[in-house]
Amino acid sequence: MSDAARRTGGRQARLGRRARPQEAEAAQPESLVTTSANPDGPVLVLACGAIANEIIALREQLGVTDDAMVLHCLPAELHNRPGQIAPRVDAFLSEHRHKYSRVILGYGDCGTGGALDKVLERHEANRLPHAHCYEFFATTPRFNQITDAEIGSYFVTDFLVRHFDRLVWEGCGLDTRPEMLETYFGNYRDLVYLAQTDNPDLQTKAQEAAARLGLNYVYHKVGYGDLAEAIREAADV
Amino acid sequence: MSDGEEIILRDLSDADLVEQMKDDLYDGMAAEVHEGTQILLERGWDANDVLSEALVEGMRIVGIDFRDGILFVPEVLQCAGAMKGGMELLRPILAASDSKASLGTYVIGTVKGDIHDIGKNLVGMMLEGAGFEVIDLGINNPVDNYLAAIDKHNPAIMGMSALLTTTMPYMGVVIEELEKRGILKNLPVMVGGAPLNQEFADAIGATSYGRDAAVSAELAKALVGRNR
Numbered sequence: 001m002s003d004a005a006r007r008t009g010g011r012q013a014r015l016g017r018r019a020r021p022q023e024a025e026a027a028q029p030e031s032l033v034t035t036s037a038n039p040d041g042p043v044l045v046l047a048c049g050a051i052a053n054e055i056i057a058l059r060e061q062l063g064v065t066d067d068a069m070v071l072h073c074l075p076a077e078l079h080n081r082p083g084q085i086a087p088r089v090d091a092f093l094s095e096h097r098h099k100y101s102r103v104i105l106g107y108g109d110c111g112t113g114g115a116l117d118k119v120l121e122r123h124e125a126n127r128l129p130h131a132h133c134y135e136f137f138a139t140t141p142r143f144n145q146i147t148d149a150e151i152g153s154y155f156v157t158d159f160l161v162r163h164f165d166r167l168v169w170e171g172c173g174l175d176t177r178p179e180m181l182e183t184y185f186g187n188y189r190d191l192v193y194l195a196q197t198d199n200p201d202l203q204t205k206a207q208e209a210a211a212r213l214g215l216n217y218v219y220h221k222v223g224y225g226d227l228a229e230a231i232r233e234a235a236d237v
Numbered sequence: 238m239s240d241g242e243e244i245i246l247r248d249l250s251d252a253d254l255v256e257q258m259k260d261d262l263y264d265g266m267a268a269e270v271h272e273g274t275q276i277l278l279e280r281g282w283d284a285n286d287v288l289s290e291a292l293v294e295g296m297r298i299v300g301i302d303f304r305d306g307i308l309f310v311p312e313v314l315q316c317a318g319a320m321k322g323g324m325e326l327l328r329p330i331l332a333a334s335d336s337k338a339s340l341g342t343y344v345i346g347t348v349k350g351d352i353h354d355i356g357k358n359l360v361g362m363m364l365e366g367a368g369f370e371v372i373d374l375g376i377n378n379p380v381d382n383y384l385a386a387i388d389k390h391n392p393a394i395m396g397m398s399a400l401l402t403t404t405m406p407y408m409g410v411v412i413e414e415l416e417k418r419g420i421l422k423n424l425p426v427m428v429g430g431a432p433l434n435q436e437f438a439d440a441i442g443a444t445s446y447g448r449d450a451a452v453s454a455e456l457a458k459a460l461v462g463r464n465r
Contacts, residue, residue, distance in 0.1 A: 172310075
């Protein structure tokens with residue numbers, strides 16, 4: 001290799017800057033730990049951070065205290081890295097499952113390809129029987145109706161509208177490479193806002209998001225959908 | 238991303254230029270990769286060597302770092318865009334060249350009900366880099382599209398992609414139809430997509446499962462007996 005000047009980019013520069021920060025949180029091997037429950041313990045809802053507000057609201061509606069139903073959330077950013085969901089859930093339950101009588105996961109399959117279900121089996125925990133939060137918020141018949149009508153439906157919820165810039169726009173790198181918009185969203189036609197609450201500010205933001213993505217805006221007020229029943233069952237009230 | 242300092246690519250030796258191109262590809266710098274490709278060709282490099290030593294090797298590194306969580310999809314897409322910058326120059330030369338026999342035709346498409354094509358497009362690009370002639374059926378393909386493409390192109394391998402847990406079972410429907418028609422015994426079928434795993438691929442009778450774009454290209458070469 002000669003001494004000619006070269007740019008300081010490339011892999012080595014990136015590794016130097018990042019020092020493999022993901023290693024600690026990268027997909028870890030399953031612990032294969034089988035845990036036991038505490039029959040006298042509270043209920044645990046282990047959920048995606050994207051639905052934390054909704055679970056808190058439902059818990060309050062049911063009059064359940066946060067001592068009786070403990071909520072712990074994993075980062076919503078895992079939505080963009082589904083391979084890390086099952087290992088993170090596994091790690092948490094391996095350490096904490098024994099404190100709780102029952103555990104319900106505030107997740108669908110969420111792109112884990114069944115890996116989450118294998119973890120839940122070992123820890124005697126259950127999740128919502130849906131592919132993802134869009135389906136359990138909309139409920140399956142309504143979700144299918146929307147996707148049957150327009151296969152190119154891109155879904156957002158209250159949380160995703162609120163955090164559109166950080167999770168969608170910047171999450172896709174569109175803040176630095178707007179020319180990638182077509183690559184990401186070229187096959188979509190509609191931005192479908194599945195609203196949990198009736199919030200005009202969020203509706204405006206969702207409309208703006210649709211415009212930025214070059215998509216038609218579609219609004220459905222769906223509320224909490226099947227999540228409400230799941231939390232009620234978990235609370236046993 | 239680099240610091241943006243000015244580098245005269247023509248001043249670099251061949252070895253340095255190839256290393257710089259791999260870095261530039263890694264950083265998603267399409268214009269620079271295009272220029273580096275042009276320079277190597279002008280210096281008398283064989284297009285196949287430019288492809289394998291600079292572009293494919295660069296994308297192989299990208300594939301490893303994607304697998305290891307160093308790079309994420311947005312960055313990998315930028316890398317792929319940079320590779321395209323070089324492929325624009327190489328594709329016509331390779332197509333006209335007799336020096337390297339194609340590894341065969343690879344028909345690829347996203348299955349019915351699914352409009353996601355980012356992963357499929359990455360795989361297609363890696364396959365093209367590996368020497369396959371790629372026939373891309375696009376998105377939302379019913380079984381008839383695959384059957385028509387098999388009839389028309391007589392592929393060496395067929396690949397299916399899905400991003401959704403709700404659409405991945407359709408891969409099984411397609412494979413079942415291929416089996417019913419006696420096509421499967423002579424046509425390897427590869428499957429891939431974020432929610433898939435080896436277990437699923439085995440369950441539906443796929444020949445192999447491509448965990449990511451780089452692995453898929455290696456598996457495809459192995460399937461046609463050209464793993465090097």
